Amino acid sequence: MRADRNGKYDWLWTGRVLLGLLVLAPVAWVLIYSLLSSLGVLGSFGRGATFSHWFxxxxxxxxxxxxxxxxxxxxxxTLLAGALSLGFVLSRAEERNSRSTHLVLCLLLGTPSVVMGFIVYQLLNPGGYLARLAHAIGLLASPDHWPALVNDRWAVGIIVAQTLVSVPLLTLYFFNIWETARIDRFRQLAHTLGATPTQSRWQVACPMLWKQGWSLLLLNFLFNLGSYEIPLLLGRQSPQFLSVLTQRHFGQFDLADRPVAFVLSVVYFILAAGLLWVMLSRRPARD
Known part of the structure; x- marks a missing residue:
């Protein structure tokens, strides 16, 4: 028994060492290199420690x-995708057993972000399919009268594309929570105590789904935060997503501007690490 326990601990420590070498060490190296480059210590234009690039x-x-x-x-x-996914699962919980529903969700889940961005652009731009359809049925005098929904001030195109990318994953995850948490049994218990189907749906099922699904919503927010292809295709020149702005500074011909890109990389890392810390610190209290 003791030998089995020692072997288990050996595998546990081996896994931790591999995690540190394969995941944490590269991240730490990139962070240190970016931080030192942003301070002017490393790089072709390194002239000693300075905060001028940060200024x-x-x-x-x-x-x-x-x-x-x-x-x-x-x-x-993220909020829109979460609301749509949660609303669909709550209203159509029986679809979790439908093969056709799972097939459609998996097909959407496998669609690359750049493809989804291109599809949304073809649908929403003033010369796109929806503008032409509205003109064909007489809603618009010309496709040019279609409102600007891509490369626009309110980032409608980006929001639509990111939502379409996120909804399949969140929906499948909520379906899985419904099964593993046995929410149907809790709803039946609520019905025997006098609750209506609507009450059991929103006061029993919804809190259970949210309690176990909030961590994936936060991870999805981090994924959207670092999105590059969709903001590049559907966003404006100013303001820009941090990922697009960082790549723009990296790709400029003026190499003296490259340390600013490292500043942006460090800022993004701080944002992402802070949100991950919030998620991990709240997990024991919620779970």
């Missing part, structure tokens, strides 16, 4: 505008 990034206020834009658009996309 350049923050002094104009553009970086704060881009951070707020990235957080707000990603947050709206």
């Amino acid at each position: 350049v990034a923050f002094q104009s206020g553009v970086l704060w505008q881009n951070i707020l834009y990235t957080l707000s658009v990603s947050g709206v996309s």
